[in-house]
Amino acid sequence: MNPVRPTRRGVLTGAAVVGAAGLGAGASALAGREAAATPGATRTVPFHGARQAGITTPAQDSLVFAALDVTTSRAGELADVLQRWSEAAATMATGAPVGGPGGLGGAADEPPLDTGEAHELPPANLTVTLGYGPSLFDGRFGLAGRRPAALEELPALPGEQLDPTRCGGDLCLQACADDPQVAFHAVRNLVRIGRGVVAVRWVQLGFGRTATTSAGQPTPRNLMGFKDGTANLRAEDTAGLDRHVWVGGEGAPAADQEWMRGGTYLVARRIRMLVEAWDRAPLGEQERVIGRAKVSGAPLTGTSEFDPPDLARTSATGEPVIDVAAHMRLAAPETNGGARILRRGYSYTDGLDLTTGQLDAGLFFICFGNDPASQFVAIQRRLGARDGLTEYLKHTGSAIFACPPGTAEGESWGQGLFT
Amino acid sequence: MNPVRPTRRGVLTGAAVVGAAGLGAGASALAGREAAATPGATRTVPFHGARQAGITTPAQDSLVFAALDVTTSRAGELADVLQRWSEAAATMATGAPVGGPGGLGGAADEPPLDTGEAHELPPANLTVTLGYGPSLFDGRFGLAGRRPAALEELPALPGEQLDPTRCGGDLCLQACADDPQVAFHAVRNLVRIGRGVVAVRWVQLGFGRTATTSAGQPTPRNLMGFKDGTANLRAEDTAGLDRHVWVGGEGAPAADQEWMRGGTYLVARRIRMLVEAWDRAPLGEQERVIGRAKVSGAPLTGTSEFDPPDLARTSATGEPVIDVAAHMRLAAPETNGGARILRRGYSYTDGLDLTTGQLDAGLFFICFGNDPASQFVAIQRRLGARDGLTEYLKHTGSAIFACPPGTAEGESWGQGLFT
Numbered sequence: 001m002n003p004v005r006p007t008r009r010g011v012l013t014g015a016a017v018v019g020a021a022g023l024g025a026g027a028s029a030l031a032g033r034e035a036a037a038t039p040g041a042t043r044t045v046p047f048h049g050a051r052q053a054g055i056t057t058p059a060q061d062s063l064v065f066a067a068l069d070v071t072t073s074r075a076g077e078l079a080d081v082l083q084r085w086s087e088a089a090a091t092m093a094t095g096a097p098v099g100g101p102g103g104l105g106g107a108a109d110e111p112p113l114d115t116g117e118a119h120e121l122p123p124a125n126l127t128v129t130l131g132y133g134p135s136l137f138d139g140r141f142g143l144a145g146r147r148p149a150a151l152e153e154l155p156a157l158p159g160e161q162l163d164p165t166r167c168g169g170d171l172c173l174q175a176c177a178d179d180p181q182v183a184f185h186a187v188r189n190l191v192r193i194g195r196g197v198v199a200v201r202w203v204q205l206g207f208g209r210t211a212t213t214s215a216g217q218p219t220p221r222n223l224m225g226f227k228d229g230t231a232n233l234r235a236e237d238t239a240g241l242d243r244h245v246w247v248g249g250e251g252a253p254a255a256d257q258e259w260m261r262g263g264t265y266l267v268a269r270r271i272r273m274l275v276e277a278w279d280r281a282p283l284g285e286q287e288r289v290i291g292r293a294k295v296s297g298a299p300l301t302g303t304s305e306f307d308p309p310d311l312a313r314t315s316a317t318g319e320p321v322i323d324v325a326a327h328m329r330l331a332a333p334e335t336n337g338g339a340r341i342l343r344r345g346y347s348y349t350d351g352l353d354l355t356t357g358q359l360d361a362g363l364f365f366i367c368f369g370n371d372p373a374s375q376f377v378a379i380q381r382r383l384g385a386r387d388g389l390t391e392y393l394k395h396t397g398s399a400i401f402a403c404p405p406g407t408a409e410g411e412s413w414g415q416g417l418f419t
Numbered sequence: 420m421n422p423v424r425p426t427r428r429g430v431l432t433g434a435a436v437v438g439a440a441g442l443g444a445g446a447s448a449l450a451g452r453e454a455a456a457t458p459g460a461t462r463t464v465p466f467h468g469a470r471q472a473g474i475t476t477p478a479q480d481s482l483v484f485a486a487l488d489v490t491t492s493r494a495g496e497l498a499d500v501l502q503r504w505s506e507a508a509a510t511m512a513t514g515a516p517v518g519g520p521g522g523l524g525g526a527a528d529e530p531p532l533d534t535g536e537a538h539e540l541p542p543a544n545l546t547v548t549l550g551y552g553p554s555l556f557d558g559r560f561g562l563a564g565r566r567p568a569a570l571e572e573l574p575a576l577p578g579e580q581l582d583p584t585r586c587g588g589d590l591c592l593q594a595c596a597d598d599p600q601v602a603f604h605a606v607r608n609l610v611r612i613g614r615g616v617v618a619v620r621w622v623q624l625g626f627g628r629t630a631t632t633s634a635g636q637p638t639p640r641n642l643m644g645f646k647d648g649t650a651n652l653r654a655e656d657t658a659g660l661d662r663h664v665w666v667g668g669e670g671a672p673a674a675d676q677e678w679m680r681g682g683t684y685l686v687a688r689r690i691r692m693l694v695e696a697w698d699r700a701p702l703g704e705q706e707r708v709i710g711r712a713k714v715s716g717a718p719l720t721g722t723s724e725f726d727p728p729d730l731a732r733t734s735a736t737g738e739p740v741i742d743v744a745a746h747m748r749l750a751a752p753e754t755n756g757g758a759r760i761l762r763r764g765y766s767y768t769d770g771l772d773l774t775t776g777q778l779d780a781g782l783f784f785i786c787f788g789n790d791p792a793s794q795f796v797a798i799q800r801r802l803g804a805r806d807g808l809t810e811y812l813k814h815t816g817s818a819i820f821a822c823p824p825g826t827a828e829g830e831s832w833g834q835g836l837f838t
Contacts, residue, residue: 062599062626064768104644104714108703115698116644116713117766120637165773180481180599180626184642184768188778192698200778203770207481207599207624218539223603225523225535279534279611284527294535295523347536349483349603350769351622354584359607359619 063206067169082414131401158384166397206346262405270397291326486588501833514542550820577803585816625765681824689816710745
């Protein structure tokens with residue numbers, strides 16, 4: 001028999017330790033494989049703030065991402081759901097059930113307010129981030145005049161083989177947590193609150209982070225076995241975030257983006273990796289295609305991960321050391337007029353592709369930026385046209401969302417757009 | 420910049436702490452939400468032993484389960500893959516890459532032996548468990564005479580709506596770990612080793628354990644929000660395991676099971692929960708259907724989780740307090756001639772069911788027992804015929820496998836069957 005309090009899992013991660021302290025804490029370096037445990041009470045990310053959580057928050061371990069469509073034509077009903085979502089997300093971020101402590105039980109003749117599967121799990125740094133898709137502004141809700149020009153459907157891009165059932169959406173909910181059951185619980189309960197007003201369009205789970213959004217986080221590896229996100233924007237680089245991520249971060253936003261001040265745009269791409277083909281590629285080919293050493297993550301012109309790459313260096317035979325088609329060259333700010341993005345993606349696997357018998361696995365790419373056209377779209381055009389990696393990838397899902405700024409206690413996610 | 424060693428995640432869980440110490444350690448109680456961190460070196464489960472790991476091992480947090488078919492007709496090729504799998508699984512269980520430390524890099528003109536995505540992750544208590552399906556004994560490999568009578572395809576059962584692409588398999592690999600990327604890495608690399616000899620038939624991911632296999636583990640909740648596995652067999656109950664789980668655990672095995680001595684049979688069922696319907700059911704209905712209180716997990720005749728249920732007790736009006744159709748009554752050993760099973764399942768979600776617009780989520784049920792006909796099959800017949808839970812469930816996948824005994828260093832999983 002088991003007399004202890006039934007805490008299912010005490011997931012204590014490096015990400016959590018940093019996340020707990022919030023953005024201002026800087027690098028809380030991990031001493032090798034064994035990160036120190038921190039008290040659970042600090043493993044929460046505040047829901048309220050000038051900006052939404054889940055953007056510069058140190059990337060948690062798990063993702064549940066849902067795109068939703070609005071099924072009502074009454075703007076008031078949608079605004080009401082956004083208000084209730086905001087309250088529920090704030091509550092869940094503290095580790096409490098929807099409806100507060102009483103939300104698990106209640107009257108015998110009514111369904112409980114909370115579905116219960118996260119009860120006694122730690123808060124696990126849960127964040128929920130909301131976004132609006134371009135289709136929300138199509139006129140159904142009287143919002144046609146509020147759509148910022150920056151929020152437009154992504155153009156056709158090279159390397160795509162899009163599945164329409166994995167694209168688009170009027171809204172998105174990005175739930176991240178260090179426990180997948182906590183992230184799943186959040187999305188499930190928000191979908192439940194929205195029943196009759198919103199319906200799920202698609203869902204994507206991510207099982208391991210592929211980006212570092214804080215200097216305190218070690219760089220993870222993607223399913224190609226390479227470190228991913230070495231050169232990512234990080235939470236500590238506030239000037240960089242103001243310049244590249246936040247709407248109105250530098251000066252006043254464009255007039256059509258006034259309600260988005262302090263918000264940002266989210267681009268999501270489901271990028272399948274043809275892992276069987278990749279696994280057959282020789283090490284030298286893999287490293288040439290990426291432009292980095294596989295084990296250390298160092299650029300091919302350096303010896304350790306954070307050595308600045310020397311894109312101009314040539315070998316004795318006059319060849320560029322970092323290949324002209326190397327992914328890291330083509331994605332580098334130097335190659336893209338200084339454009340940078342904040343990446344926050346996750347590895348995924350959705351089992352077997354029955355049509356090919358191969359694993360359906362890869363990267364659910366998420367990035368944030370204040371000008372998708374000059375950032376994600378421009379970079380992806382450059383990558384898709386020349387990147388040696390393209391032959392190992394297939395973009396199968398795509399969406400863009402406007403993530404409004406954060407909220408203060410009692411405020412609603414929807415207040416900037418609906419008032 | 421980040422000078423620390425790039426350890427991606429230090430996932431330190433209660434399960435891991437117990438798992439580290441192995442089966443003999445008994446209950447290592449967790450002091451509430453904050454489990455103490457233990458050194459990573461101990462967070463491994465030995466691969467070698469009289470029995471396979473991953474059966475009575477304290478349930479880890481994540482599952483990747485693959486069913487495979489053999490695509491060659493040469494028994495020798497299959498035996499060779501089993502030998503190579505055994506070596507690779509033993510290596511990965513220590514946290515090392517396939518092929519040892521050099522497996523990550525190597526010659527530039529060859530693919531690395533290991534795919535690399537688990538490099539620098541902790542061993543995370545990885546276990547890989549092998550099983551043979553009934554179809555392996557169909558004569559292709561000269562094994563027809565070796566099939567134990569206990570290993571037969573499951574009969575049709577009530578509550579099924581089986582998807583043939585989620586059923587069966589010549590072989591299975593059950594990878595469990597406290598980091599999903601470690602479990603994924605193990606299956607991916609074993610599939611890669613087996614290329615040309617085996618092909619994946621289906622894959623199922625599980626994101627949260629729904630069973631407790633050790634007294635040191637708190638009871639988790641399933642996606643219905645109820646504690647699951649309160650009355651499960653546990654590793655500490657060695658007499659119960661000998662009686663119900665291990666082939667030949669009590670006395671000599673039947674002649675046709677001699678090579679299975681110390682092994683067991685695995686039944687896997689993908690059980691979709693109709694979560695939207697469940698979420699609309701009143702609390703009283705949910706508790707009546709399960710037979711336990713939702714928040715505490717106590718039987719309706721008791722006040723705390725581990726109170727023994729009183730199946731005979733009636734209310735003042737003469738009604739049984741635990742309903743005649745309650746899941747816990749129908750699944751109880753008392754109702755099943757003493758039959759018990761070792762459950763080791765996981766919650767899953769595979770996104771949206773596009774035909775209904777509802778979440779495809781539920782329980783990937785796994786159980787172990789030495790006599791599936793009198794254990795899983797008999798219990799499921801009883802449940803399917805009367806269980807109040809049945810209207811909220813749909814069995815969509817099904818398979819049975821014979822898990823051979825464990826191996827000593829240098830031995831192969833396949834040695835009992837192929838020699």
